[in-house]
Amino acid sequence: MKPYSLHSILFFLLFVPLLSIAQSSDPILIQAVRLFDGESVKDNMDVFFENGKVVRIVPHSPEHKANQVIDGRGKTLIPGLINAHVHIWFPMHLQEAARAGVLTVMDMHSSSYSIPILKAFQDSTHYASYLSAGPGATVPGGHGTQFGMPTPTIDSTKSAKSFTLDRVEGGSDYIKILREPSRPTINFSQIDTVIATAHENDKLAVAHISRKKDAIQLASSDLDGFVHIWFDQVSTAEEIDTIAKGEQFMVPTIITNKRVLDYFKTQGRTASSLNFEELKAEVQKLHEAGITLVAGTDPPNFNINYGTDLLTEIELFVECGLSPLEALRTATGNAAKSFRLKEAGRLKEKGPANAVLIQGNPLEDIKAIRNIEKVWKNGQLVK
Ligand SMILES: [Zn+2]
Structure with missing residues (x-):
């Protein structure tokens, strides 16, 4: 018996009787x-x-x-909102999202064991619907392995291909790649294999990045989207042009960067990254280059919540030069189109x-x- 199966069974016994399934209603x-x-x-x-x-x-x-x-x-x-970058382990977080009008959450790295548990709330009224990447593609000691949950790694326990096939088998809705050079990180040849295997199995592949040069490199791959913006360097017009040619969508998670910078400020430290005005200018450049922007907030990192902080992200898009209409699209139509969601994000x-x-x-x-x-x-x- 796998160590989590008993846990999963208990979870079902505790929560499934509480699910309130949508019933037919009066017009x-x-x-x-x-x-x-x-x-x-x-x-x-x-x-x-x-x-x-x-x-x-x-x-x-x-x-x-x-x-x-x-x-x-x-x-x-407006349509129920979509948060395209979260990490969720508990059904109460699906409730917190739903109360703020966030009716679809997209997990970008968690345990495969939580997928069936959280998907069981799909038709429950007071809970957001859950989509998930399951564990992201990383290497031994790489980003994603530090959170104390069982994380399969490429070329230690798995090849890039078998890792991706496991995700497909395990019910992942899309495949997440963790390219994070502050630790040992997945290389570009492994990334290409993950993307190709994802596409062969009709799944999108999206990537965590933090460095501008990784965005430029991955723009020429078959990657579908980025789920963070870089925050190390200001880009030139030429570089933005190169990135735009890749036609990936971008979930910049502006609030996440803001919280990091705010934290540094409280500590009296200066971050060795872009300041907030520079970061917003980078998002504005992407928008002006025609790159599709999608809203995501990365909770629970930096105490970001599962509900109203998505509204803050939408407001931050306006600060980056989007019109209110364009900003509302980031959490609705843009997210739906980018992730090929059939029903979410539209009325x-x-x-x-x-x-x-x-x-x-x-x-x-x-x-x-x-x-x-x-x-x-x-x-x-x-x-
Ligand atoms: Zn994240």
């Missing part, structure tokens, strides 16, 4: 609301939910009726009724995203 009409569907905005719309789905999105009419009518005037309806007819009702207009003032009035998952109110 709900959110009336005369401003709708951001993950891509674009329409004013004065009537949105109908029924049996957990969005059944109709039409221009407002006073004739429209439903059992439950919610006045949407002065409010904005459309026949799609799930996963939505957040906000008092005010975040498209004018992004700070309004904090005024969350209601969150629905599959048409059920999250509490």
Whole structure:
């Protein structure tokens, strides 16, 4: 028996009876609301939910009726948000996310044992849906091996190919690569094998980086996305151009860098990395070069939470020069497109009724995203 199987069984016995599975609901009409569907905005719309789905999105009419009518005037309806960089071990963190309107979380390195446990909450109303890379691709002593959980390593216990096949077999939704030269790190030939094996098995491959030169090198590989921005050096226009040609998406995790820099400040130390203004300028350059930006926050690192800190990341994108509309896309449509998610991050007819009702207009003032009035998952109110 594997050491974790008993643990997993206990977990199921403890939590599964508590799962509240979405049930069919009365038709709900959110009336005369401003709708951001993950891509674009329409004013004065009537949105109908029924049996957990969005059944109709039409221009407002006073004739429209439903059992439950919610006045949407002065409010904005947006899709359930996606956090594209988290690390989660406990179901309570899925709850913390859902309460803040974050209905999809994407784990970027954890244990394979938690995948089935956390995925069991997929249809539970008060929990975010969980997607996971499982353990990231690393080498003995490399980044990811220091957290005290069993971590398979390439070329010690596994070849790059068999490591990746194990992830596919173990239920990983995408493959994470940990390129971190402050420790022993995976080399580019191993990375190419991981990417090729991921693609042969219809999985995306994304990479942790911290150095600009690794971003430049990996831009010419078949990698699909970066899940951190570099923070060692300012880039030139030529380098940004090279990176943009790779067409990888970028989850910069701006808040993570901010927390590190804030921590250094409290210690009276200067970080040997970009300062926060320089870092934001790097994100702005990527945006101006047409690189798709995606929101992610990397909790629980640096005490980042699983819920409202994603709203901070969206606000930080505005500080990096994105419009509020572009910033909202980073946690909805951009994340969905980048990770090829079929239903998350969008509000459309026949799609799930996963939505957040906000008092005010975040498209004018992004700070309004904090005024969350209601969150629905599959048409059920999250509490
Ligand atoms: Zn991380």
